[in-house]
Amino acid sequence: MDFRIESDSIGDKKVPKEVYYGVQTLRGADNFKITGLRLNEEFIKSVVQIKKAAAITNLEIGELEVNIGKAIIKACDEVIAGKFNEDFIIDPIQGGAGTSINMNANEVIANRAIEILGYEKGNYRIVHPNDHVNMGQSTNDVIPTAGKITALRLVIKNLDKLKELSNAFSEKAEQFKDVIKMGRTQLQDAVPITLGQEFSAYSAVVKRDIARIQKAQDELKVVNIGGTAVGTGINADSRYVDRIVPRLSFVSGLNLKKADDLIDGTQNLDSFASLSATIKTCALNLSKIANDLRLMSSGPRTGLGEINLPAKQNGSSIMPGKVNPVIPEVINQIAFNIAGNDVAISMAVEAGQLELNAFEPVIFYNIFESIQTLTNGVDTFIKNCILDITANEEICSEYVNNSVGIVTALCPYIGYAESAKIAKMAIKSGESIKKVVLREGVLKEKELNSIINPLKMTKPGIVGK
Template sequence: MPVPQDAYYGIYTARAKENFAAGGRPANPKLMHAIARVKQAAAKVNGRNHALPQKKVQAILAACEEILDGSLDAHLIVDAYQGGAGTSSNMNVNEVIANRAIELLGGSKGDYSIVHPIDDVNLHQSTNDVYPTALRIAVIPLLRQLAEELASLQEAFQAKEHEYADLLRLGRTQLMDALPILAGQSFGAYAKAAARDRWRLYKAEERLREINIGGTAVGTGMNAPLTYIYAIADELRELTGLGLCRSDFPMDGTQNMDVFVEVSGLLKAAAVNLLKISNDFRLLSSGPAGGIGEYILPAVQAGSSIMPGKVNPVIAEMLGSVAMRVIAGDTAVTLAAASGQLELNAFTPVLAEALLESLELLLHGIPLFRERCLSGLKLDEHRCREHVERSGVLAAATITYLGYDNAAALAKAAAASGRPLEQLLLEGGWMTLEQIQEVLHPLEVTKPGIPGRSGQSGAEHGRRLIPE
């Protein structure tokens, strides 16, 4: 089969390119770079153990560095959706390293008598221990970055919590008027959700540190000397700066992919929170004239090619789209992990593609949302107050004093007339102005306890203003 003269890949990769022309895009570069990192560690260990001559080792290491800095990405061409449990990606890297190393040694690409892609670059390895190890190496840094992005998102929500700590807003349950809340409290709830997501992802790294490198094809370690098996994990830890450790049972890491399902599930949990936030922002900014219109989102682009002046909540929609894709990706990860059979999982490539895509989507989507939507968000304070006053929901604060039936009647009257509840209470002689100001104060109706009786329990009703 012909291979282009200027290609660093070889005939195995060329065949795989034809066989797996399904997705139309190569495997994730971060995964391919991580495979090169494994090759680098293996070459170092094999060199120290005198399994490879230093001349070959140095050429292999130099070729690995060129992959790691992106110089050879154009030659990492195997499709993301491939059969063979990742063998084609592993061989793609092997061939590129070998051919570039051959050049560095003064030979011509394809002269594998100088550096062989399997006998030298893949020495004491198989796809089945290289690929799962490389995937962990690719995922861990992304997880760390994502945890930091979630921390920044949490801080941005907390800034809004402080900014709107005194603004009364209408709380809603089942899309209907419920109880008053402080606008800052809703941002505080979002901050708590982001904090949980951050902590979960931070802890998830522990599961990924155990690597099966040295297990070769099925986890028994056959065809890898003990001096290599016990040194390769240490070498990878040194090269990556990650807290990697050798699995005490490599067969587990070779065939079982549940660790990646766990990580993907945590990404899905974060995506669920983000989708809920996206929906809230779109709903609260709706209209503005014909909707709720309490949130004023930054206008980042024109919203319509036919309706002049229309501005849509596109950044919130983008965040929702990212979240939906991550949730869908979790299904792919789950199915791929469950479809492994016996001593190997043939569907690890689709698992890797979905998991890395989800991580990258969140890494890009969250800061865009924070910077282009959340940070510039403003609340229409007049609209917020108007909705609270017109709804009659403050009547709930008077239940202790007036009884449920009287409070309900006042709420209905306020909603029907459009007049503020305070005005009806005063005109009807239900409460004095001083009592109204005390009971309906924003800080009284948005904290635990009986409004107007700070520190008292609900059982201490006291004297009713209206006779029984």
């Protein structure tokens, strides 16, 4: 392998001649062999879009030579298109507040711009990673801004899937609106409910999650780019500071807003804590729904068996014919992982000190994973589970008719104590509520039939009146 020699403040280092990254990237790669994973590609794109917007702005104000600026912009476009993703070799979790990520981008762009201008990679007298590509910037405003842009893009996809899920639940609610089943509280028989009402509630909670995430999304649009090292804007031309956010909005296609206080925007990462909390809450809600589906579909002979989940794969390597609720199970596991990620994000957000939070890399690693796994999980939940759920109406009806829970409807007529007595007798004898009431002469059959009406029991009011 051929090498070129590059130097930084630490000293000289051999860099493979064909690569576009440089000495500072290589040091970061050597120091941080943590996850074994590469940077999120959307994050790479976001960082490089900032570099492009900065070059455009610095060209406009005359701070960057035209030929250098145009070469940087062209190089950025190529990186944004994914042409040099393999040259982003930094581990997502790293020390240095993301400096290694920032320099990885600066060096790749610089070396490609050098080639565009007709020179060999590593000739930083032509285009310098710090002086030209990083002009008017600092890791401390580039990386948090890139993190927000990336999260915004991932959230947009997530919201689309959540809306699709809410609609799928609504469709099932309509399909199951006349399926009467037994409602349960604390896993014990309660009062009748329709399967449609249950699925309508699932749609409602997802809509509420969507609203929460959208609110958190608005916070992410406020960025600190232009603040440079600590938010004071040192080394950034005032004209650049005024123009960079509008230019970045244009390049990224997002409606970004400069933080009212760039120092606050540099010190504090609470917007990521807010986003993580909403993603976690959504995941917990979906996990609860998944639990419900697993319970209602349990069986097929010795469980509840009220609904059928679509069979997606063999459930056992030893038990023939067994089919497991694998899609709800993966939703549960996604929720567990997201809850853990939220703890890590919360700790990292709290751990900032004075003018900077150095722990952005672990925040981004976890928040990106949370959003993407939730999005992918929702996608498989819709396609491989929700759309093809069917109801076992006869079983649902049988549970209602044989349940003691329907005795609740008698309370307005015979009182709580007498109703409880009837319930105990039915449980002990194994008889239906109706049979016990008639045997004991508590109510006449005609009146009893008007009261014990499961469909009417699923709506407000006193049944029979």
